[in-house]
Amino acid sequence: KKAAPSVKLTDAHRSDPPYNTNSFPGHDPQMQNVGLDTPLDKMFHEANYKTSPNPMDTTWGGQDYTQSLIDKGYYSNREVAKKK
Known part of the structure; x- marks a missing residue:
């Protein structure tokens, strides 16, 4: 089984400096990153x-x-x- 390619995790709430400085991370109610392999996924696995x-x-x-x-x-x- 082929692994999904790793993609950058983006947050629209934080990607418009200087307006979104020091803001909380956004919530993704539509779960658009489901099935993607992101850097955040790698942080929580004890390899x-x-x-x-x-x-x-x-x-x-x-x-x-x-x-x-x-x-x-x-x-x-x-x-x-x-x-x-």
């Missing part, structure tokens, strides 16, 4: 590991694997919680 903790990776190790990493403190500096 260096045999087993990935990321459920969206094709090499995900499963729920037990991810939970074991949580228990070992792998994500200790990236916790998110509600303020009390």
Whole structure:
């Protein structure tokens, strides 16, 4: 199976300087980048590991694997919680 060619990820909300400086990224409700291989896709795949903790990776190790990493403190500096 032939891989899709890599294409640049464009954001119409950010491509008109100086007007769109420091703006939030745009939302693509029509999902026009579906099926394209973009640089953003490469950022979220753990190519260096045999087993990935990321459920969206094709090499995900499963729920037990991810939970074991949580228990070992792998994500200790990236916790998110509600303020009390």
